[in-house]
Amino acid sequence: MLKKRIIPAIDVANNKAVKYVQFRNPTVIGDPAELGKKYAEQGADELFYLDTTASVQKHDVKYDWIRRVAEKLYIPFSVVGGIRTIDDIRNVLRAGADKVGVNTAAVHRPELLTEAADIFGKQCVVLALDAKAIKNQHGETIRWEVYTHSAHTSTGMDAIEWAQQAEQLGAGEIVCTSIDRDGMKNGYDTALIKTLSKAVNIPIIASGGAGQLLHISDVFQYGGADAALVASMLHYQEQTISDIKQYLVEQSIHVRTS
Template sequence: MLKKRIIPCLDVKEGRVVKGVQFVSLRDAGDPVELATFYNEQGADELVFLDISATVEGRDTMEDVVRQTASTLSIPFTVGGGIRTLEDMKRMLRAGADKVSLNSAALQNPSIIKEGADYFGSQCIVVAIDAKWSAEEDTWMIYTHGGRNRFERSAIEWAQQVAALGAGELLVTSMDGDGKKTGFDIALMTALRKVVNIPLIASGGAGNAEHFYEVFTEADADAALAASIFHYKETSVQQVKDYLRNQGVAIR
């Protein structure tokens, strides 16, 4: 059985880490390089860096900040935001990323997933899905451009296509839970687990160590990602890991 992973996330805007609630009301959380160093020392299993305004502003990911952040790390590092082409992926990997995360670009051009997987290997390609429950459609629908635009596709259908195209991992953010600290979206993750067998990273809603336990044991997520509870020292990676070990969860 693969061991579960705890992953802090750096949402970066204009060179600073920010965090909000349901993708709005962003507030400053610190310097990405300093936070990356801190999480590396804290025992995080991986780190995710998302340039959250790159796609909206139609620009490339901040390569210099990525390079500086990567230079502090000894753990796997995923970079996303503004990655649209194979060349963009090459730039990020050269800058120090171990994996690249695709979101809006993959929806607009799904073949980029297969291109990336064929060229770099599936283990390098993470597809991020920002999902929100729709009572009208009775399923979770996808949103793009930092949660601004609804894409007329269900998260479940898209996840199946993404897996078939060769993605190595899915990073799934519940927009309903993002920043609320009420727990991960167990229903969403369970529904996805039923249709794909590639690793699933749960994101959105972490408020305490018990929430990590729930998503690992009830939804069989492979990893869980959090931001604000770690950035603002409400708990630590080590405290979450200690709790999970005490509960019998196999973690790294």
């Protein structure tokens, strides 16, 4: 059985590590490289860096902070945000990242996923899927819609259908963020992750909503996630990665402990 991964998520704006709530109102929490090093030392399996301002402000990828992160880390890390072309992907990988995530650019030009997979391999290509629940008049979720530009722009696309298409095009894994849950600390959208996990055959990384240890075990046990992104719990020092993994072991969930 494959072991579940715990992946700290670090948002980056203007070369600083920040924390958002529902992709807005950033608070500076430190240096991306030093924060990543701390989490690696705590036992993180990977790290996920998101430049959430890049696609909104249309600025180019900033490579200096990526190089600094690569110098500090000995575990894999992914970079998402502002990636628009094959050259962007190539340069991010050259700067030291192990994987590159695309969202807005893939929605606008889906063949980018295929081109990237053909050149760099599927293992490098991550679809960053930001999804918002669409509810009926009774408040029940009927589907999830894809958003781009750091969750600021609605596309009208069905999130599950887009994930299936992305898998066929060449995405090696999907990091799915619930816009409704992001930074709210009230639990992952387990229904979204469960539906997604059943719809595709590539790893699903759950993102958005971890506020308690129970939330993480739930998204593994009931959502079928392969990995969980964790941010607030770590950034505000409510738990360490060691705490999280010890709890998961006690719940009979297989994680890497050494």
